[in-house]
Amino acid sequence: MSGHEFLHSPGPTHIPDRVLAAMHRQPFDLVDRRLKEIAHSCFADLAGVFRTKGRIFIYAANGHGGWEAALANICAPGDAVLIPEVGHFSNNWADHARALGLDVASLEGDWRHAIDPNDIERTLRRDTGRRIKAVLAVQVDTGTGVASDVKAVREAIDAAGHPALLVADTIASLAAMPFDMDAWGVDVAIAASQKALMCPPGLAILAANDKAIRTAASVPRQHRYWDWKTRMAEENYRAFCGTMPEQLVFGLRAALDMIGEEGLPAIFARHRRLAGAVHRALEVWSEAGALSFNAALPEQRAVTVTAVRTGEGIDADLIRKHTRETLGVAVAGGLGRLSGHAFRIGHLGDLNEPMVLGCLAGLEVAFLQLGVPHAPGGVRAAIEFLAREAG
Ligand SMILES: Cc1ncc(COP(=O)(O)O)c(C=O)c1O
Known part of the structure; x- marks a missing residue:
């Protein structure tokens, strides 16, 4: 044709030529100072996109990996999580949570409407034993084209006086529509490179606030690759739990420049x-x-x-x-x-x-x-x- x-x-979405061009180069040696600078500048700029003072983690993974990274850090097998059903992706996330041994409560939805914050509040009020450790909310379920109000989910959690963490899937929304992690009280946010971040598939990006990181510190580690503790290290090799996916991060650097300019x-x-x-x-x-x-x-x-x-x-x-x-x-x-x-x-x-x-x-x-x-x-x-x- x-x-x-x-x-x-x-x-995946259209990749700008500038991002493609940025990836078209030889890798750096792993301890080259420039590599660390690029990675750390991406962490800083991504925090600005999520609008958080929290930590950023970049994984060589797709969005599914991002889901798993979040849950593997803040939950141990047997922990309960609440997932409002908004479509195919919320349901898939629930399956992932179950596969990690979590006790998943789903709030049934019709795939045509957004998360109902009242449902969340009612369910959390009933959880008198405070078993639910986190509410998992998808901002845009790409399967249904429905956008939910993540801030209202936090307000519902607070209205119920419940200590649950709020984890947001912003995979199909970050850098396309407002998301204000700290102001909205989101504890962990998950993004992926191949959507509005304009990069090739291959990077899962997480933002986690202090509360989430403290929670993670109390969870017995079982999944070394996802583990935030190792990844909070200064050196790139530990921050990426091995070799950094260099070309993808070069592309991300260029995409973040474009996002900053626009x-x-x-x-x-x-x-x-x-x-x-x-x-x-x-x-x-x-x-x-x-x-x-x-x-x-x-x-x-x-x-x-x-x-x-x-x-x-x-x-x-x-x-x-x-x-x-x-x-x-x-x-x-x-x-x-x-x-x-x-x-x-x-x-x-x-x-x-x-x-x-x-x-x-x-x-x-x-x-x-x-x-x-x-x-x-x-x-x-x-x-x-x-x-x-x-x-
Ligand atoms: C909202 C949402 N969450 C999760 C995923 C899964 O991401 P991936 O296909 O990169 O694993 C997608 C993919 O389209 C998505 O749109």
Whole structure:
């Protein structure tokens, strides 16, 4: 296929040329002073992105590894955790927790609505023995396109007078929408490199505050690779528990430079604008009754990913295959119970208006070619929205 391919999965995302170029170099020898400087400057800048004075840990791992790193540090087998169900990823995280031997209580959700803080408060009030050690909250469940209010989760924990730690999965939200770790009372936050951080997959990034680090100190260590104690060392070889994934960190350095130059407020505004264009297009398409938002409430629609439900008799996977194979536009498929019944448009990271319009136009072509019922004018509505917002 000639021309650019449009990558609109909600991770991995488009990698800026500047990040690719930064990785295109020979590694340093492991004790080269420059290597330590790069790593430590990344720790400092990541703390700014999470908005925390806590510690940053970088693992050669993906988001699943990040989940495990958080739990392995703050929990021992038998400890109880509470996970509000918001979609495929909250459920997967629960499975990981169970595999680590944790006692997992899940708060059932319908995959179309955000975390209900009242549910959290009620459940924690009932936990009179204070067994629940942590509440695990996913800020944006990429499987459903639903965004939850993490600050409200902390308020619910406090309202119940419960000592539980708050652990936030910001994998599909950090550096795309507001997250204010210290101000919101989040104890551990988890991110991954391949989303709005604009890097290749391969780095899990954790932020942990003093309370979390004190908790970890009291947990018998069983997972050496994840262990924060070793990783708090000054030397790189210990901070990374072995050889630092150098090229990935060089890329991260460049991405953090770009984030610093654009500034978080402008980045958040850009994500809101681009998400608004996608949402406008779907609002129009959905008038024909076949396509619809998975996120039931407009205010809970994520600025990073939109899950589009497809009606009876419409094969979501065929739409995805067709757009990728014939038009060069890669969107993601439905996950878990949405498998075959939804496709997902990623709109996070290194994206601009024409890229998003390219994706939407590709989809509209596919709808026409495949006979997917949709009201015409979705792309036009997105263009008009962007023209208004930019002006
Ligand atoms: C919200 C969320 N959490 C966790 C993960 C898992 O990350 P990974 O696929 O890097 O293991 C993802 C991946 O898409 C995600 O979107």
